[in-house]
Amino acid sequence: MKKATKLKENVYWVGARDLNCRNFHGELYPIEEGTTYNAYLILDEQTTLIDTVEEEFTSDCLERIQSVLKDQPLDNIILQHAEPDHSGGLMKIKAAYPNATVYASQGCVRNVTTQFHPDFPMNPLKTNDTLCTGKYNFTFVEMQMIHWPDNMLTYCPELKTVFSNDAFGQHIVNYQLTDENLDKNYCIEQAKEYFANIVLSYTTQVKAKLNLILSMNLEIEDIMPAHGIIWRKYIPDILEAYQGFADSKCKRKAVIVYESVWKHTQDMAEALAEGFGDAGMEVKVYKLSNTRSSIVFRELMDAEVVCVGSGTYNNEISYSVGAFLTHLKAAKVKGKKGLGFGAFGWFPKVPSNIDQALVDSGLTSCHEAIAQAFSPSQDQLENYYQIAQEIAKDC
Numbered sequence: 001m002k003k004a005t006k007l008k009e010n011v012y013w014v015g016a017r018d019l020n021c022r023n024f025h026g027e028l029y030p031i032e033e034g035t036t037y038n039a040y041l042i043l044d045e046q047t048t049l050i051d052t053v054e055e056e057f058t059s060d061c062l063e064r065i066q067s068v069l070k071d072q073p074l075d076n077i078i079l080q081h082a083e084p085d086h087s088g089g090l091m092k093i094k095a096a097y098p099n100a101t102v103y104a105s106q107g108c109v110r111n112v113t114t115q116f117h118p119d120f121p122m123n124p125l126k127t128n129d130t131l132c133t134g135k136y137n138f139t140f141v142e143m144q145m146i147h148w149p150d151n152m153l154t155y156c157p158e159l160k161t162v163f164s165n166d167a168f169g170q171h172i173v174n175y176q177l178t179d180e181n182l183d184k185n186y187c188i189e190q191a192k193e194y195f196a197n198i199v200l201s202y203t204t205q206v207k208a209k210l211n212l213i214l215s216m217n218l219e220i221e222d223i224m225p226a227h228g229i230i231w232r233k234y235i236p237d238i239l240e241a242y243q244g245f246a247d248s249k250c251k252r253k254a255v256i257v258y259e260s261v262w263k264h265t266q267d268m269a270e271a272l273a274e275g276f277g278d279a280g281m282e283v284k285v286y287k288l289s290n291t292r293s294s295i296v297f298r299e300l301m302d303a304e305v306v307c308v309g310s311g312t313y314n315n316e317i318s319y320s321v322g323a324f325l326t327h328l329k330a331a332k333v334k335g336k337k338g339l340g341f342g343a344f345g346w347f348p349k350v351p352s353n354i355d356q357a358l359v360d361s362g363l364t365s366c367h368e369a370i371a372q373a374f375s376p377s378q379d380q381l382e383n384y385y386q387i388a389q390e391i392a393k394d395c
């Protein structure tokens with residue numbers, strides 16, 4: 001029996017915990033301890049559900065709703081996003097409460113229709129539309145392309161609550177539901193990893209919407225996202241962190257990623273790392289096949305320098321570096337310096353191809369690509385150390 005959890009007067013969490021999820025959005029975002037799909041039930045003259053859950057967890061959500069409503073009807077369903085982790089339960093919940101009116105952004109109506117082919121109408125909403133349920137008024141803000149065309153955010157002034165859907169989400173499974181019993185840095189770090197892996201491509205849109213929301217001078221007691229903890233204690237901190245993320249703020253930090261079979265490229269990576277480190281820069285070094293991509297992107301988000309190395313295999317880069325470069329291009333990072341490097345046997349072009357791929361992804365080349373024939377000598381390693389020291393001078 002799944003029961004609702006009361007968050008504040010008339011507001012209940014009726015979502016689901018996906019404890020076994022290790023690949024969020026498939027292979028795109030590996031995670032460690034599962035996630036939650038948050039849905040919220042608000043009691044008023046009319047009852048309102050905000051968001052649903054992934055389809056396979058719909059019975060959890062329905063049981064939690066029924067634990068509060070008993071024989072009462074559900075009057076409204078506000079669907080803030082058409083992605084199946086939030087809309088997957090819609091069809092079954094609507095079947096259980098056929099008289100509920102469904103509200104969604106225009107884009108969400110379109111995307112729900114093409115995904116689920118519903119036989120019921122949905123009420124399209126745009127920014128500044130409102131819904132009055134009695135004593136509560138809900139105002140909607142479209143959040144196009146953060147990170148789908150259909151995302152929306154809902155604010156209720158009487159509850160002093162922002163229902164933010166994917167924005168401000170993180171993959172923290174906390175049975176107390178809010179941030180109040182958790183360490184601040186842990187919460188922000190998890191939100192940063194989520195941003196780096198879900199939202200990073202859309203920093204321009206995030207900046208614009210964040211400015212809009214801040215200009216509304218909302219009184220906010222709670223931010224209730226669709227994944228992870230509810231922000232209550234650390235609201236100024238998460239808002240400030242999001243501003244930094246949206247501004248693509250970088251620090252004196254180098255992230256070095258590489259793939260290596262015979263450790264020649266790895267030796268180069270380590271010489272570069274020591275050069276950056278001795279110049280006082282923060283350095284992270286990851287062998288891509290050993291590291292989950294979500295950590296790499298979390299660390300890369302605030303790094304000023306990104307060095308990408310690969311050995312040469314059948315005249316090409318390794319699989320993991322290829323996948324990384326594809327993901328990096330999609331991330332549309334801003335204001336970063338890039339360097340391609342790597343070892344080869346008889347075909348020396350791969351490092352410069354990596355460098356070109358970095359430039360094509362919007363990074364500035366900070367040194368010509370380093371191509372190493374087989375194993376680097378001590379003198380060559382010293383040279384790579386010096387190259388890193390030179391790059392560090394401009395950081």
Ligand SMILES: Cc1cc2nc3c(=O)[nH]c(=O)nc-3n(C[C@H](O)[C@H](O)[C@H](O)COP(=O)(O)O)c2cc1C
Nearest residue numbers: 260261262263264265311312314315343345346347
């Ligand atoms: C499976 C395999 C295929 C390779 N194919 C090429 C190649 O097509 N062209 C080339 O220049 N070197 C090739 N090499 C040689 C490597 O690029 C060279 O050994 C390099 O030093 C490997 O760097 P690593 O130790 O970082 O993996 C190949 C090596 C392996 C293991």
Ligand SMILES: [Fe+2]
Nearest residue numbers: 081083147166
């Ligand atoms: Fe989403």
Ligand SMILES: [Fe+2]
Nearest residue numbers: 083085166226
């Ligand atoms: Fe989501």
